[in-house]
Amino acid sequence: MNYWQISKCLLGYYLRNMGFKLFLIPLCCAITWTLSAQTINIKGEVVDSRGEILIGVNVLNESSGKGTTTDFDGTFIIEASIGDWLVFSYVGYAVQRLKIENDNRLSITLRESADVLDEVVVVGYGTLRSSRISSSVSKLSSEDLNNSTFARVDQAMAGKIAGIQLQESNGGAPGSSLSIKVRGVNSISRSNSPLIVVDGFPISGDIGFINPKDIESIEVLKDAASAAIYGSRGSNGVILITTKKGREKTPTFSFSSTFGLQGQLGEVGVLNRDEYLEFAIEERTNSAIYQGIDPATLTSRPPDTRYSIDPQWISNPESFPDNNWQDLINRVAPINNNQLSLSGSLGSLKYYSSVNYLDQKGIILGSDFQRTSFRSNLEGSPLDFLTLGINFSISYSTGNDPRSNWNQGPVSRSILVAPIVELGQQTFRGGYYPYHLDAYLNPVSLVNEMKNLITIQRTIANPFIQFEPVKNLFIRNMTGFDVSNKSNEYFLPNNINRGRGAVGNATNDAGKGFLSETTVSYLLERDKLGVNLLAGYSFQSQMDYNSFLEKSGFPDDEIQTLNAGTVVNSATDSRTEWDLISYFGRLNMEYEGKYLLTTSLRRDGSSRFHKSSRWGLFPSLSIGWNVDRENFMVNNKFLSSLKLRASYGTTGNNNVGNYAYSSLLNQNNYVGPNEEVIVGYSQNGFSNTDLTWETTEILDFGFDIGILKDRINLTIDYYISDTKGLLLNVPIPGITGFNSALQNIGEVQNKGVELEFMTNNLNGKVNWNTFFNISFNKNIVKKLGPTGSPIISSIREASTITEIGRSIGEYYMFETSGIFMDQSDLDKYPTYKRQEPGDLIYVDQNGDGQITIADRTHVGSNLPKFIFGLTNKFDLGNLSFSFFIDGQYGNKLLNIAKAQHGQSRGNVYDYWLNRWRSPENPGDGKTPRAVVTDNLTTPSDFWLHDASFIRIRNVSLGYILSDKILSKLSGLNVLKLSLTIDNLLMFDEYYHNVQTGTWSNSALVPGVEFDSTYPLARTFNFGIDVTF
Amino acid sequence: MKTLTKIGILIFTMFSCQNKLDLIPISSKTDSGFYITSEHIEQALAGCYDALQEAKVNQNFSYMLTEARSDNTWQTTFYDDGQFCRFSEDALNTTLATAWNNLYNYINRCNRVIYYVGEIDAQESSKNQWKGEALFIRSLLYFDLVRIFGEVPIVIEPLTIDDAYEVPKSTIQEVYDVIKNDLSEIVNNNWLSTEIFPGRANIYAAKALLGKVLIYRSGYPLRTNEWSQAKLLFEDVIGSGEFEFFENYDDIFAFENENAGQSLFAIKFVDGTNEGNSFPSRNAPNEIDPSDFVFGGTPFRLHITEDIAKEIFPATNDFRKQSALRMSWLNKSGDTITNDPWCRKYSEYKDQINGPVSGLNNWNIDFILIRFTDVMMLYAEALNELEGPNGEALAILNRVRARAGLEPNPQTDKETFRLWMEQERRSEFCFENERWFDLVRTDRALDVMQAFLERQGGTFVNNFTDRSKYYYPIPQSVTDLTGIK
Known part of the structure; x- marks a missing residue:
């Protein structure tokens, strides 16, 4: 519908209703018309999508400004005139507008908020209604999270939000974290992980301590306008996690329990x-x-x-x-997750408490994870002007992992140990098969005998106090701490250390975080103007302690604690700390609910940088226009909502070492004449007092559209993000004594489009919703180093290149073009070192007739062209069914272990079945002959794999027993039964393993795998949820 | 409103803790405030000696670029030195970059001591000793650099990043001149003590090293003919009476003889800390059963060529074979292996473990960098060039042979004597990383190594056809960054 049509509609409307008043200005018209219209009493009933009545729904006559709420039967009566608009709003439900056409009784169905646009959204240091947001913020509500059986928050987020890429950074190992990237890679050498803020507390480290069922919502601040309020830490986006608070009047117990069985999703193909x-x-x-x-x-x-x-x-x-070693270290493993919570309110006191116990065995023998967590969120107003509260959580987890992801660990060995090795062989006691590499130890012994126990404790408490001395003026202080302790006990018995004696070590990492922040906010609501002002100050500090003790000289493998060792290999203890002081302010304005403006400013000072360059300013501005609220749009039957947004802002990334600007001294000891150790020191690099954070400027345009009464919702964002002053370990000439120096040099741009598409395909008896998101991101390096010369980084034999005009960290090796089929091929193409028929053909890029280093070329990138997620949910009365798919396309993965593949000192992958054997039997034309030559260790695209995949991550079937029947039976309010399957299917080119590159994954050298990825599990879960 | 005021004060007080941002590292020293006191210089100097532990023993490039290149040893293609053995390396080989970067890092440690020592408040004699030690270590490092890469940039004081892009490659002559001048300065000004402290540089070590450098200068490619200067230096060392020619070859490497008179300079190690020697463990086979050799071996060990096992040590009565090679050993599968000997220099003495060892690569035994025998034999070479072989030169050669249990050689001509010395040095210093450099300085590498590659199956002969392989290529990462090729 174009502007002309809209105008014509409006014209017609005025003509019909007001006749001769046509020529008066519209505002006067409206007032006159309102006064002159005849009022009637409109009655109706409000129910939810399951037909249950809703009590206390706000009903507002927009035209008259009068309002009421629904009573205990869900009904209401309100005065209105024909042509008036009624607005129905209810917490957690979509706002609905309805035009009064006649005096018939109304029946309104409100839809839950998961699929609506106007809801309360947590932004930094406060909340906003989504209709007032003019920047790019995505939200996941508790419904999205509770529907699945994931043990970790990050698992539950995967694939659900456009622009967010989550990868299993540690394979499928129980309890292991996922890496999170918001809108691609901004930083070349620094962390690309977003800042995570839990209930207002910016935390560092893993978020595994959070129990997903405690979460009310997760918001992701994607653009600089929303993240700028977090200043020097916002450039990789900000993830705000809000935990549940008590809401219900009556105490409500919820109990949920799931039990599941996990099995390996796919095996690596090897030879029998x-x-x-x-x-x-x-x-x-x-x-x-x-x-x-x-x-x-x-x-x-x-x-x-x-x-x-x-x-x-x-x-x-x-x-x-004929042993299948992968089968021998695998098992069907149970997972059990139980949670009990109590929430409610007592007078003004709202409370939410929960305990959770997770017990997961890993599908690799010897691996497991247990977590016990407790949370208590309290909030109350003892006086009218005073609110007090605390969010308190404590969690304790233990996990065993027989170093499954180690490149000499059991997963690697289950692939590489030959099938002909006897069950007890390849250990110190069992002896070694002399035709087989002894370093390929027996994987069964590895999983059974290695001890690697990780224990994590974490306590976070952030009490707050809030005054309201004057109406709508809030002064709030939150002062909290985050205390964590992680210990690791490791013991490698002599039997699996090839008879070199046992080695044991103990690592202890303790962290002590402190945060105090004070904010003042003022809310002003005039008829048409809404203003929200915020000013604040915060101080955060973190102290980290690390100690490590390693001993050897154990008499045997029996006592595995360090007291039994006789030789101290290493004993260290160290501390580091950082402080951050910040001032910030934000202004939110809206006019008539149509025009939105937000501007914020933050000033950060960080101890990580030198005095002269530690303070920085991070401004932002965003504007929005709720076009649907314009008069010319209200009648539009097709477009039910439309918002245009534009934002610009600056954020930073201060993820450098704690004393990054200074040159620390390395300890390099020597030995004195009497065999005593003499302490020596040497510089480990140049100091750089100009060092400061990376700065990212993001320009974001977006619009949110609702079509056909919001049955189709579409959000599209286009952004250009420029990161300048990259914190780059710039390679410098080695003759300075050092290979690299940390400098603020270089510029990277990320450009992309994100699309979130939500449709309500069927509405009625069967309710069918589809959520689809897809994001395209293009990464381009704009500037590099003082000379602009490319950064060639290497990892073992392979290398990547980061150069201007291309994306960060592209694989840079020889390109292959098949196999020398016979002698005539050999005569046709140039060869590298010594080659014979059956070897790989390397492409002579510069055409000089020989293969040299100069023929290395760009052979692929680890950055996907797009990532997507698709969820379909079906509700049929009490039955619900959903499935969730996600995937990525267009990127590559490097298996660095391929430099060692193809040697019969151990087993090899099954792609070798397609090898060249003779000109008559040439295989698949891609796999070379079986021989150990320089070809094996020559880095080429032969080592790359396609990392595109589509994964059916979750399929879920649920049944809710309606509370009417149930309460008669047992006093229970809700009983929900569910059956879910995680990782049902995966379509990929990499043995159904995660495509992350778990061995090494940095921005410059991304996606590196070493035959050592903990396999993914397919899990069948049965769950029960009871509320009473 | 009183509460409001109080809150206001509370907030304001919080604004005043900006000094909290001035954090200094708790567990590390920083370079600001270092190189100021004499203690700092001693600490920095210990860092330079640490560099020698790395450059000459513990870093893989110490043997990969030297012994692995020679006809004494062979490696599989899986390791970087597998390429060096076959002369098939290119500038991408990561060991080259490691060697380059580390050697310049170590040189930088010395440069800083030399640069800052003048500003220290200390006795002149101490300052001279420190400066002498740093110059001595730097000379050893440049001696390696020039023998490995040939033409390299010269850096003799702390360098800024910007300046580093401007430093060109110097010629081999220029690099050798720096080494010669530095060592001459030590020797001429007596910057090192005549007293011998184990593990520290002394004046005799500096003289011997200078003599050796002059012998190298007099060989390929400079041919400077400095034999007589070298001869004088060696005579100085030999005549000092501080050193001893052991009559039993095996005793040279014995733990009980650490710091004894046949070593001019040894790099000190001690077990049980991070200061252990990795040489003995590294040379033992990965497959050896720990019951046969304590803590076993490593996959990095070089395989002994049939050349040296059978041809060079043909007589079982060469005591050096007994001392250098373990011929029979037990593998982890329980088999006794007799056809794959490994180097047991420093590892075993009189068939027993040689000194304390607390773990793999963690041995107490010191590594002798300048052996008295080396001084004697280089002296003999100088005599051969200056006076002919048949006097003192032949006496020294035969003394070395007699110690090994071999018959004396008869009188001969200059050229034959050179070849005898080449052969004798190979047996005497096998696996001590001398062989390859000896072959290059005598310009014999091409002939000797081609014949060797032929014997190794002949498939790699074509990899080594001209003298360009006498030096390794400048690492590609260096070329990428600075354009130096």
């Missing part, structure tokens, strides 16, 4: 016995020929892992076992 033996004989024969050894001698040479063949392989292959 016969395939392995064939491969091993072929590889060793070829390798011997390559090294100039007579292949006929291989069966008679003494056993080794390279150029000898066990005669039994040929004469009696059946005598070897």
